[in-house]
Each structure stands twice: as C-alpha cells, then as structure tokens.
Amino acid sequence: MTRRGLFAPALGFLAAACSPLSLLNSLGPRDPGARRVARDIAYGQDPRQRMDLYAPTAPGPYPILVFFYGGGWDAGSRDLYGWAAQALSARGFVVALPDYRLVPQVVFPAFIEDAAAATAMAAKVALRHGGDPDRLGVVGHSAGAHLAMMIALDRRYMQAVGRPDLIKAAAGLAGPYDFLPFDVAASRNAFGRAPDPTLTQPVTFVRPDAPPIWLGHGTADVVVHAEDTTILDARMKAVGGRSEAKLYPGLDHADLLATFSPLFRKKATVLTDVTAFFHHNLG
Secondary structure, rough: OOOOOOOOOHHHHHHHHOOOOHHHHOOOOOOEEEEEEEEEEEEOOOOEEEEEEEEEOOOOOOOEEEEEEOOOHHHHHHHHOHHHHHHHOOOOOOOEEEEEOOOOOOOOOOOEEEEEEHHHHHHHHHHHEEEEEEEEEEEEOOOOHHHHHHHHHHHHHHHHHHOOOOOEEEEEOOOOOOOOOOOHHHHHHHOOOOOOOOOOOOHHHHHOOOOOOOEEEEOOOOOOHHHHHHHHHHHHHHHOEEEEEEEEEOOOHHHHHHOOOOOOOOOOHHHHHHHHHHHHHHO
C-alpha cells in the first residue's frame, strides 16, 4: 500500500472529535441559504445506516448530492460534517449526509454496500425536499472518496440496490484509488480479507461509459498522496472515460475539505471547482 507512502498510520485522526475538520462543525460559521431539513433517515436496519438531509431555503428543484466523509473506514460521524454538507447545499443542491458501518463492525465490501444503499435512499427522500432524482451525484473526502468512486465505477453496487443508472457524476477529494498492497493497519483491517484485492480498488473499474468524474488533491498531502488522483485520472482517460483532475499547491489532506468552510475558503477554489463540475454535469 505504501509504495508511494500512500497512507499515514493516523488516517483515522481526521474523524476524531479533536480534528480540525470536526471542530469546524461546532465552532466554524455556516453558509447561509441552506439548512438541515431532515435527520436520522434510515436506509437500513443498523444504527449506523442513517442520514441527514440539507436543502437550500429557496424552493427547487435542485440536483442531489450524496456526501461521504472520511476516516480510514473505521471512524467518522455525520454529526461532525454538517458544515460541509451545508456548504454544498448553499450552492444549489439537496445534500444527503449518511453514516455508514465501520471497521471493526464490518469489513469490505459492507461499507461500500452501505454507500450504494444510502445513495438509492437519498434519491427517494430528497424528492420531497426539492431534489431531482434524475440529477444525482456522489462526492466524498478521503475514505469517503473511495466509497464514492467505487459505487460510481463498479457497476455491481448500484445494480444490487436496483438503481444501476442513478449516479450521473462523481467527485473525489484526496481519495485513495490505487493502494495495493495492504501494508498499513487501516487498509489491512478494512480490506485484508478480500478474496481478490484488486476488486477493492477504484482503478480496477475504469470504463468509458462511467459517469463523469472530478478528482481534487493537495500537493502537500502525506496521508493519501496526490499520485492516486493522477493515476485514476490517467486510467480513465486511457479507456475513453470522462475525467478531470486538479492539484492544489500546498494543500494537505485536511486542507482540501477545510476550504469548504467560510473560514478557509480563500485558501483555494475547491468548493467552487467541485460545485461547478456538478452543475455542469447535472444541469
């Protein structure tokens, strides 16, 4: 996994209560023009299979985004990332913010199956809050970017929930997409039992008919190196797929998502770039 130093051992720190990103939820300012309109929506029987919904205050219809937070597949909570969902929503989207089951309760592929189930449920429930299920995209940060790319590229997951053509566009922020072998704890614990490790990797599933994807990465990221983004982008383009990639000079792993906050938005145009991609591809 670390032929490129892909993961730092402390990947899960990003979802801890003391992390800079989670502090933005309790201490940072929120974007006006959007609010949480529903909470604890169930998409399964497990307590972790719940989501919140954010929507613009003006009437829709709006495209739908499903945002997956990171945390090394073993940490994280939607209660820490409402600020990021609201930032997206304020730019003209109904945004679903799901939790998903984590290691050690589950291992691959359960958390990806949760991402697919949450996305299918988001299309249903967002309709009553001004969302248009015919214009749905997925986006994630770090391990959440891995989830977003897996359900967008590997057809099996959305087929399993009966919505094979639901995802119309996908974006990944600082995501791990090509991280074999599994040589740190986070990857071993999450994926080490997979009979075929290649089926855990988004790069395995590049295809010309995939939804368009956008990939962003900071050049100073030492948790997940930017090479993952450039590799996936190159592989997608090599097979004739639609892919965009942008590297942000000097941004580290947490910075990339922190720029969604009004406190750090002047640091880089990540939020503007992501939402422009989705508006272009979702209408």
